[in-house]
Amino acid sequence: MLRANFNPISVFNDKNLVFAYFFLLLPIFDMLNGYLVLGGYLSEGGLASPSQLGRMLGMLVLFYIAFRKRIDISFGFIFLYPILIEVVNGFIHQNNFGFIYGVLSGYKLFYGFLLCMVLGYFCKERADIALLGYFLKLNLILISFSLLFSLATGLGNDTYGHGFGTKGFFASGNGIGIYMGVCSLILLSLKLSGLYNDFNRFWLVIFALSTAVIGSKTALVFSMVLLFLLVWFSNYRVLGILVSACLFAVILPQFLDLFVIVFDIIVARYENSENFFTFLGSGRIEYVLDAFEVFQSHNNIVLRLCFGSGAFVSFQDPIFVSVFDTLETDIFDVLFMYGIFGVIIYTIVFTRLFYLSLRSSTLTLALVFIGLHSLLAGHVIFNGLSVFAISIIFVVGQYLNKQRQSQFSSREESYATSNS
Numbered sequence: 001m002l003r004a005n006f007n008p009i010s011v012f013n014d015k016n017l018v019f020a021y022f023f024l025l026l027p028i029f030d031m032l033n034g035y036l037v038l039g040g041y042l043s044e045g046g047l048a049s050p051s052q053l054g055r056m057l058g059m060l061v062l063f064y065i066a067f068r069k070r071i072d073i074s075f076g077f078i079f080l081y082p083i084l085i086e087v088v089n090g091f092i093h094q095n096n097f098g099f100i101y102g103v104l105s106g107y108k109l110f111y112g113f114l115l116c117m118v119l120g121y122f123c124k125e126r127a128d129i130a131l132l133g134y135f136l137k138l139n140l141i142l143i144s145f146s147l148l149f150s151l152a153t154g155l156g157n158d159t160y161g162h163g164f165g166t167k168g169f170f171a172s173g174n175g176i177g178i179y180m181g182v183c184s185l186i187l188l189s190l191k192l193s194g195l196y197n198d199f200n201r202f203w204l205v206i207f208a209l210s211t212a213v214i215g216s217k218t219a220l221v222f223s224m225v226l227l228f229l230l231v232w233f234s235n236y237r238v239l240g241i242l243v244s245a246c247l248f249a250v251i252l253p254q255f256l257d258l259f260v261i262v263f264d265i266i267v268a269r270y271e272n273s274e275n276f277f278t279f280l281g282s283g284r285i286e287y288v289l290d291a292f293e294v295f296q297s298h299n300n301i302v303l304r305l306c307f308g309s310g311a312f313v314s315f316q317d318p319i320f321v322s323v324f325d326t327l328e329t330d331i332f333d334v335l336f337m338y339g340i341f342g343v344i345i346y347t348i349v350f351t352r353l354f355y356l357s358l359r360s361s362t363l364t365l366a367l368v369f370i371g372l373h374s375l376l377a378g379h380v381i382f383n384g385l386s387v388f389a390i391s392i393i394f395v396v397g398q399y400l401n402k403q404r405q406s407q408f409s410s411r412e413e414s415y416a417t418s419n420s
Helices: 015-038 050-068 072-091 096-122 126-153 172-193 201-212 217-232 237-262 262-272 275-279 284-296 303-308 332-355 360-376 383-416
Strands: none
Touching: 015 050, 015 096, 015 126, 015 217, 015 284, 050 096, 050 275, 072 332, 096 126, 096 332, 126 172, 126 201, 126 383, 172 360, 172 383, 201 217, 201 383, 217 360, 284 303, 284 332, 303 332, 332 360, 332 383, 360 383
16 A cells, blocks of 8 residues: 655655755745845846746756656647747737747746646656645745744745835745645645545644735735635634634734734725725736727727637737737736636636546635636746745646546456445
């Protein structure tokens, strides 16, 4: 019987090297990228950044593994559609930066597909999933301590430029917040499924606290959810909930006073919002409505609505566009970039992921959070960290489904044998 815990083996093979690169080395590329961007050494969204170079190298690694292991990636050619759209629109807007930016945006989608295929190939057995859990824990430990170190020393980057909250050495507070929360839930799912047992309450608390120090709305929600699940899945659930509720009721006034001081930016944004949904969307509803007004003022809107205008042009005038602009809500960004066809692919992908995640309630919760964030706040399908989290959800969900089908087939065979 295979053990669900992983004992690290000092053997250099394709699987260990790929996991080490994507789980341990790429976060360092991202930290370097964030440090250079916030330090003014690189422009935000600039080309050839350490993060992009790291993922380009990762893409070559994925291609090499897919070719060497003869992994079928033929379905992935559908993700070359965005690149085709960028090429066509590049001839229209004639902007070299815009063309390169668009191609890089399109390749991120194909990169996510390759991640799913290669990681899925390496995670066919129970011990493989345990290995993935081991590297994911190391990944979260690395990022958590970088965030806590940043908070303690003040060397990192503020989430909002002032006030409480640090995104450490990462460029995007939203990106690192959703990644920490989702991956912590994935790791908890592996623990509850018995696939990786070397994960305890101590690390869950550390991950919840390091997520909270990011200081964004998403990070705070994830932190509270993780702490709630810590109590919910304990052996003393009822007692834990009662004690937590009583303690919270006692300290509520002090907690609210501290919350208003520490998270003053979030409180100010809530007070200035018309309603709760506007607060959650951080003004994105107005962005989308304004984008449709701009879009409808141009020609060929039916053709553009069907096929899109690429990441650089999006909803803008393709002739006079000079800088790229995003709506920070993935489904409308996809609509303007890649048209209705792109939205259909987007919907199919998340529907498939939802089906795969249903074997674990915690994994489903992780996907629901990342799906809602994609719809309401963006920073998911075009963010390298979030795409990586999605690929892990795919791999774990795929394994859980195959495990269930195998168990079902075994029961059918046992039943047929007993009745023969």
